Amino acid sequence: MLDEAKRGRFERLVLPHLDAAYGLARWLMRDTTQAEDAVQEAYLRAYRFFGTFRGEDARPWILGVVRNACYSLLARERRAGPPAQAFDEEVHGEEALAAGTVVRFPVDPEAAAIQRAEREQLQACLSALPGEYREAIVLRELHGCSYREIAQIVDVPIGTVMSRLARARKLLQRSLSAQMQDRGTGT
Amino acid sequence: MSCKDNAKLLDGYLDGELDLPAALALEDHLQSCGQCKAALERLRALRSALRRHAVLEAAPDALRKRVAAQFAPRRRGGLGWGWGLALATPGMMALVLVAWLVLAGTQPPAAGPATRIVYHISSTATARDALRNLGNHLNATPHAKVIVVAHNEGVNFLLRGARDASGEAFEPAVESFIGRGVEFRVCFNTLERRGLGGGQVIPAAKLVPSGIAEIGRLQTEEGYAYMRL
Numbered sequence: 001m002l003d004e005a006k007r008g009r010f011e012r013l014v015l016p017h018l019d020a021a022y023g024l025a026r027w028l029m030r031d032t033t034q035a036e037d038a039v040q041e042a043y044l045r046a047y048r049f050f051g052t053f054r055g056e057d058a059r060p061w062i063l064g065v066v067r068n069a070c071y072s073l074l075a076r077e078r079r080a081g082p083p084a085q086a087f088d089e090e091v092h093g094e095e096a097l098a099a100g101t102v103v104r105f106p107v108d109p110e111a112a113a114i115q116r117a118e119r120e121q122l123q124a125c126l127s128a129l130p131g132e133y134r135e136a137i138v139l140r141e142l143h144g145c146s147y148r149e150i151a152q153i154v155d156v157p158i159g160t161v162m163s164r165l166a167r168a169r170k171l172l173q174r175s176l177s178a179q180m181q182d183r184g185t186g187t
Numbered sequence: 188m189s190c191k192d193n194a195k196l197l198d199g200y201l202d203g204e205l206d207l208p209a210a211l212a213l214e215d216h217l218q219s220c221g222q223c224k225a226a227l228e229r230l231r232a233l234r235s236a237l238r239r240h241a242v243l244e245a246a247p248d249a250l251r252k253r254v255a256a257q258f259a260p261r262r263r264g265g266l267g268w269g270w271g272l273a274l275a276t277p278g279m280m281a282l283v284l285v286a287w288l289v290l291a292g293t294q295p296p297a298a299g300p301a302t303r304i305v306y307h308i309s310s311t312a313t314a315r316d317a318l319r320n321l322g323n324h325l326n327a328t329p330h331a332k333v334i335v336v337a338h339n340e341g342v343n344f345l346l347r348g349a350r351d352a353s354g355e356a357f358e359p360a361v362e363s364f365i366g367r368g369v370e371f372r373v374c375f376n377t378l379e380r381r382g383l384g385g386g387q388v389i390p391a392a393k394l395v396p397s398g399i400a401e402i403g404r405l406q407t408e409e410g411y412a413y414m415r416l
Binding site: 007011012015016018020021022023026027032039040044047119122123137138140143146162163165176 | 195197198199202204229230233234236237238239240241242243244245246247249250251253254255257258339376377380396397399400403
């Protein structure tokens with residue numbers, strides 16, 4: 001019966017966040033099949049450790065488990081350790097990233113230009129962000145998490161969340177304006 | 188405070204994470220500093236572009252079923268509903284549906300407990316088809332109790348002013364089905380995720396906290412059969 005109670009509580013508190021969980025995994029893994037695997041694994045792990053969960057809002061908790069599952073899956077794949085630092089040219093597209101790294105991009109795009117950013121460009125730029133910045137943006141802007149929640153999910157101090165977000169937005173602005181210029185000059 | 192210090196606070200300000208004194212001080216600074224103001228504008232533009240274009244993809248139904256199956260209660264030692272669903276391929280489901288429609292069409296309506304079916308609609312594209320099927324369904328078995336649960340993209344046809352691809356409004360059809368005893372339930376999680384309020388849903392439809400939980404509950408607690416359309 002204890003098991004029944006646990007299952008019921010899990011179903012009520014954790015299962016409803018499946019979309020949020022998959023959405024995060026999708027951005028972290030950048031691949032649908034891998035995202036599905038990560039989420040399934042995360043839910044199994046979450047159920048196993050559900051006893052350690054306290055409170056009523058399981059969303060940050062399950063997102064933390066999902067994030068973990070994503071990174072361990074990635075680590076298992078590439079022996080290269082945490083994926084956060086890797087800059088993925090493949091995803092970014094040659095023309096956009098010909099310069100090689102984000103830091104060499106021209107600075108300060110106009111607000112209006114960013115607003116015109118096409119879906120594709122924006123997704124490519126976000127997708128190309130290093131993992132630690134990508135996850136910060138996704139959690140803040142798409143999941144609507146507070147700094148405190150992000151700190152809990154990512155397991156870093158709140159100050160780090162703030163500086164990562166600021167850095168992430170700078171990187172995004174730069175790569176977006178670089179893309180715009182590319183398009184603008186008619187390559 | 189220098190602009191450089193303030194620049195670091197802009198993100199916190201944008202996110203509503205500054206404490207009150209810091210936020211007020213920054214607002215004072217923004218009054219007089221065009222540079223910081225422009226920087227904040229750019230952050231706002233970026234945010235709105237992100238919210239418009241970068242979306243959270245909803246979990247695919249196959250995954251939903253797989254995960255739900257992991258936690259489904261086992262019944263009398265047999266496979267739970269969840270397992271049944273997880274094993275059922277769309278093809279199988281279609282076969283079952285066809286077989287069932289054929290049977291329903293050829294046999295007189297059986298006496299006894301009414302058939303209870305929950306229709307799961309999770310995409311806009313299939314909504315019109317689903318309603319047509321629902322019509323056929325009710326013609327074949329007028330006493331069937333049908334609850335339509337809309338979730339993900341499937342909620343669109345129950346929003347105010349919704350029209351199908353050919354421009355025909357959904358609401359009259361929905362209301363006529365309600366007149367025939369059908370209920371429409373909309374997933375509130377979906378609405379929240381998409382920044383929609385309950386007010387945007389046509390009044391004839393009801394809100395439920397979670398479409399998926401509702402579908403699960405109808406199956407396990409009220410004996411509804413599941414149909415995905």
